[in-house]
Amino acid sequence: MIKLAPSILAADLAHLAEEVEDIRRGGADYVHFDVMDGVFVPNLSMGLPVLKSLRKCTDMFLDVHLMIEKPLRYVEHFCDAGADLVNIHVESDSPENIRLALEKIRAKGVKCGVTLKPATPAEAAEPYLALVDLILVMTVEPGFGGQRFMTDMLEKLRALRRMLRAVNPACELEVDGGITPETAPLAIEAGASVLVAGSAVFGKADRAKAISDIRNSGTEW
Ligand code: DX5
Ligand code: ZN
Numbered sequence: 117m118i119k120l121a122p123s124i125l126a127a128d129l130a131h132l133a134e135e136v137e138d139i140r141r142g143g144a145d146y147v148h149f150d151v152m153d154g155v156f157v158p159n160l161s162m163g164l165p166v167l168k169s170l171r172k173c174t175d176m177f178l179d180v181h182l183m184i185e186k187p188l189r190y191v192e193h194f195c196d197a198g199a200d201l202v203n204i205h206v207e208s209d210s211p212e213n214i215r216l217a218l219e220k221i222r223a224k225g226v227k228c229g230v231t232l233k234p235a236t237p238a239e240a241a242e243p244y245l246a247l248v249d250l251i252l253v254m255t256v257e258p259g260f261g262g263q264r265f266m267t268d269m270l271e272k273l274r275a276l277r278r279m280l281r282a283v284n285p286a287c288e289l290e291v292d293g294g295i296t297p298e299t300a301p302l303a304i305e306a307g308a309s310v311l312v313a314g315s316a317v318f319g320k321a322d323r324a325k326a327i328s329d330i331r332n333s334g335t336e337w
Contacts, residue, residue, distance in 0.1 A: 118310070118331055119146060119310040120143070120311055121144070121148040121310055122144050122314070122317040122318060123150055123313065123314035124150075125261050126261045126262070126314035126318035126319055127318045132169075133173040135318065137174070138323050139318075141324065142325075142326070142328075143331075146176070146200075147178050148314075149162070149181065151181065151184060152259065153184040156207075156208055164193055167199065171197065178198060179310075180199040180201065180202050180203060181231065181292065182202065182203060182204050182208075186213065188209060191204065191220050195225075199226055200227060201227035201249060203228070203250065204217055204229075205232075205233065206231065206240045206241065215247070218247050219247075227249040229248050229288075230244045230248055232253055233254050238275040238279065241276060241279075242279065245284050246284050250287060250289070250290055251289055252292055253269055253272055253276065253289070253291050253292070254293055255269045255293040255294055258293075261314040262315045264294050265296070265299040265302075265303075266293070267302065270303070273289065273291065273303065273307050277306070277307025289310070290309070290311070295330065301333045311330060313330055
């Protein structure tokens with residue numbers, strides 16, 4: 117079954133606990149938590165104190181997407197703050213430090229993942245395929261919600277799904293950016309198993325309907 121991960125970047129952050137409870141009741145699987153440092157991406161969002169507070173008010177799976185430079189410095193803090201999965205960008209540090217950061221996350225008993233920006237080829241994930249629980253393919257330039265889905269990322273999704281079948285078939289393949297009931301079937305058909313959606317969920321009044329409209333829009337690979 118396809119998993120839905122609403123991104124709280126598009127939620128009313130003054131009422132975060134209620135917003136998360138709303139998507140839990142609406143059938144969401146993960147809470148997608150976007151962290152931006154104003155350096156790796158040209159925007160700032162939320163960080164450790166918000167994650168800690170959120171952990172206290174929900175038992176939902178917290179899927180943390182770090183859009184920060186040199187995440188090795190912070191990954192253990194995000195684990196301690198309550199992340200269920202910590203995802204780092206392959207472009208954010210040297211391959212040695214990316215591997216070290218993944219090992220630190222695993223040593224904390226937390227799931228780990230790597231993310232690829234639109235310009236980064238599928239092969240950049242190759243060294244980490246057997247190490248991770250999830251690979252995230254950005255289908256917009258990271259930094260902002262509400263952008264258009266890049267259909268030219270579908271080929272990358274297909275390539276990663278092929279690579280994972282051989283090495284790590286249990287690994288989730290997540291897409292992030294511009295997911296709607298119209299674009300979700302394309303991502304699912306190309307091999308995605310987890311769909312992040314910000315505006316298409318939190319931008320709607322009826323979150324349960326928004327979640328099921330996206331989830332039921334396509335056939336699983
Ligand atoms: C963008 C973030 C996304 C964003 C998605 O950098 O990583 O998670 O919230 O927003 P939508 O679904 O509106 O494109
Ligand atoms: Zn994200």
